Amino acid sequence: MLKVSRDGVTKAILLHETIVLVNVKATEEELLVSVLHGELKDEVVLKEYIENWFDIRLDLKPFYALLRKDPRLSFMEESYHGLRLVGIPDMFEAICWAIIGQQINLTFAYKLKRRLVERYGQALEFEGEVYYLFPDAAVLAEAGMEELQQMQLSRSKALYLTLIAQAFTDKSLSKDRLLQMPDLASRQKALMVVKGVGMWTANYTLMKCLKERSCIPFGDAGLLNALINHGIIADKKQNQEIERFFSAYPSWESYLVFYLWRSLSKRSDN
Numbered sequence: 001m002l003k004v005s006r007d008g009v010t011k012a013i014l015l016h017e018t019i020v021l022v023n024v025k026a027t028e029e030e031l032l033v034s035v036l037h038g039e040l041k042d043e044v045v046l047k048e049y050i051e052n053w054f055d056i057r058l059d060l061k062p063f064y065a066l067l068r069k070d071p072r073l074s075f076m077e078e079s080y081h082g083l084r085l086v087g088i089p090d091m092f093e094a095i096c097w098a099i100i101g102q103q104i105n106l107t108f109a110y111k112l113k114r115r116l117v118e119r120y121g122q123a124l125e126f127e128g129e130v131y132y133l134f135p136d137a138a139v140l141a142e143a144g145m146e147e148l149q150q151m152q153l154s155r156s157k158a159l160y161l162t163l164i165a166q167a168f169t170d171k172s173l174s175k176d177r178l179l180q181m182p183d184l185a186s187r188q189k190a191l192m193v194v195k196g197v198g199m200w201t202a203n204y205t206l207m208k209c210l211k212e213r214s215c216i217p218f219g220d221a222g223l224l225n226a227l228i229n230h231g232i233i234a235d236k237k238q239n240q241e242i243e244r245f246f247s248a249y250p251s252w253e254s255y256l257v258f259y260l261w262r263s264l265s266k267r268s269d270n
Helices: 042-053 060-067 075-079 091-100 106-120 136-142 145-150 156-169 173-178 185-192 197-210 221-229 239-246 252-264
Strands: 003-005 008-017 018-026 032-036 123-126 129-132
Touching: 008 042, 008 129, 018 042, 032 042, 032 129, 060 075, 060 185, 060 252, 075 129, 091 106, 091 156, 106 197, 136 156, 145 156, 173 185, 185 197, 197 252, 221 252
Parallel strands: none
Antiparallel strands: 003 008, 008 018, 018 032, 123 129
């Protein structure tokens, strides 16, 4: 788990089997990255991790040009200027987080994730603070259904997490394997082979981990509420209207979803 302050974020990450504690601060022109604890063996690997995490290599100008064409959403360019799709580089963590968050509110989902991480994740202590890594798949695969349910995970979610952990442990599912696949449809199909992973979970995982640009988590409650808030649909069952709306943002669907989610905390008329 990470610590967020007004001027940056501090997170423990695993690089070459070594836990490294990094702090990232933003200026108007760059990100400043400091290694607070641990031995950094390869600066390039850390740079790639940070770039992927914050998606900082992507030029957002084409996306903003599309937003300007829609008077309902044109405010987003100014209100959220520079907002990037913050990822979850660890695919196992990304898919587990998607499973944990299914059909519950975000506050309770975070509480469940914290319990899981503090119980099974590696920990690093620095200046009185404890920083956790998300549990390794092999550790979670051995946790047992009963233990997971004691954390208030439902029986079905405990089962799904166990099956996903087993798939990552035996390498039948991995980030590298998905990266080698030819297209989005192939990656979605590979994820949905695992019980408990439907299209929503697959799209969320691919959006947050692999930075797939065209993922739309259809049926997502927050997304549907945002679409209604901005007058894009009048009813949550207007699937054709939703598809037509997203068709105006080719290769930017994931970013549009992310910005719509962001708008839930600040309505366009405020």
